[in-house]
Amino acid sequence: xxxxxxxxxxxxxxxxxxxxxxxxxxxxxxxxxxxxxxxxxxxxxxxxxxxxxxxxxxxxxxxxxxxxxxxxxxxxxxxxxxxxxxxxxxxxxxxxxxxxxxxxxxxxxxxxxxxxxxxxxxxxxxxxxxxxxxxxxxxxxxxxxxxxxxxxxxxxxxxxxxxxxxxxxxxxxxxxxxxxxxxxxxxxxxxxxxxxxxxxxxxxxxxxxxxxxxxxxxxxxxxxxxxxxxxxxxxxxxxxxxxxxxxxxxxxxxxxxxxxxx
Ligand SMILES: [Zn+2]
Numbered sequence: 001x002x003x004x005x006x007x008x009x010x011x012x013x014x015x016x017x018x019x020x021x022x023x024x025x026x027x028x029x030x031x032x033x034x035x036x037x038x039x040x041x042x043x044x045x046x047x048x049x050x051x052x053x054x055x056x057x058x059x060x061x062x063x064x065x066x067x068x069x070x071x072x073x074x075x076x077x078x079x080x081x082x083x084x085x086x087x088x089x090x091x092x093x094x095x096x097x098x099x100x101x102x103x104x105x106x107x108x109x110x111x112x113x114x115x116x117x118x119x120x121x122x123x124x125x126x127x128x129x130x131x132x133x134x135x136x137x138x139x140x141x142x143x144x145x146x147x148x149x150x151x152x153x154x155x156x157x158x159x160x161x162x163x164x165x166x167x168x169x170x171x172x173x174x175x176x177x178x179x180x181x182x183x184x185x186x187x188x189x190x191x192x193x194x195x196x197x198x199x200x201x202x203x204x205x206x207x208x209x210x211x212x213x214x215x216x217x218x219x220x221x222x223x224x225x226x227x228x229x230x231x232x233x234x235x236x237x238x239x240x241x242x243x244x245x246x247x248x249x250x251x252x253x254x255x256x257x258x259x260x261x262x
Contacts, residue, residue: 003238004253006262007038007230009114009147009171009197009222010048012075012083018052018068021226029226031075035082041230044253047260048147049086049114050075060121062093069100073107084260086111086147090120091131098138105142110260112139113147114171124152127159140166145259147195150174153181160185160192167259169193169220173200173210186214193259196251197222201236207251208242216247220256 013019014031021027038046050068058064065088072085087104089097089112101112117123126132127148139146140163147169150156160168168191173179179200185192196219200206210219221237223230237243237251256262 003042003249005041005043005221005234006045006047006253006256007043007223007225008047008169008220008256009195010046010225010230011051011114011227012046012048012072012079013050013226014071014075018050018071019226020051020053027226031078034226035079037225038082038230041234043230043234045082045084045256045262046225047084047086047111047256049088049111051088051114051116051119053119059119060090060092062090062096065090065093065120066096066100069104073109076109084111084262085109086113088113088115088120089135091122091126091129091135094131094134097135101135101138101142101144105144110142110144111147112144113149113169115146115148117149117151124155127152127155128162132159133162136163136166143167145169147171150178150182153178156181156185157188160189164189164191167191167193169195169259171195171222171224172198173206175199176203179203179206179210183210183213186218193218193220193255195220195222196233196237197224197228201233205242207237207240211243211247216250217255219251220259221252 050071069087076085
């Protein structure tokens with residue numbers, strides 16, 4: 001079976017500062033080359049935010065976040081339908097973040113994140129805090145999807161319990177303990193999705209267990225390119241003997257299409 005593949009979790013880049021690959025000097029990378037990398041792997045669409053790894057003294061800087069959001073829009077112009085842009089907000093910059101949500105909504109951008117608090121100078125505990133809560137309410141009102149880096153299980157629990165109407169996509173299944181907490185949150189809210197990028201998927205039976213626990217409709221294919229190789233994650237789903245073709249099809253593209261209205 002030939003599967004259409006949408007990579008829900010990527011961080012495209014235009015500049016060296018926003019390329020988070022750890023082996024950048026060995027990979028001959030560019031914004032143009034990104035399209036070829038995914039094309040050869042049969043991926044028709046990528047989603048996600050532009051991020052940069054900043055030195056500690058440069059964190060907590062709204063200008064830098066705004067610049068990355070602008071870069072996502074620039075890449076959108078360049079890539080067209082190939083790319084679904086995501087943007088960042090920051091609970092320490094409430095006014096600016098509200099304005100950003102408004103600006104992006106007007107442009108038709110409905111994806112917030114992946115948010116990566118530790119790169120932008122905020123904390124896991126902010127997930128359950130009042131400021132972020134205000135931003136989540138606004139995102140919910142505007143039917144936006146909030147993709148976030150997993151961190152702080154108790155804080156994520158509170159966030160999800162307090163915002164059952166907000167559509168969340170948690171990134172990274174993680175190791176056993178964290179993965180089981182994701183499963184609990186899946187049961188807490190029907191609007192809680194899990195993307196497969198980063199840690200966790202290489203554990204035998206992990207995907208089978210996820211589907212047995214909450215079905216195949218809320219799992220999204222994701223890689224975290226360019227920090228991870230999408231080929232490895234494609235293989236992880238495609239070659240999983242414990243999954244049916246229809247489950248693979250949902251994970252690879254059908255769920256993302258439904259979620260993003262594509
Ligand atoms: Zn990521």
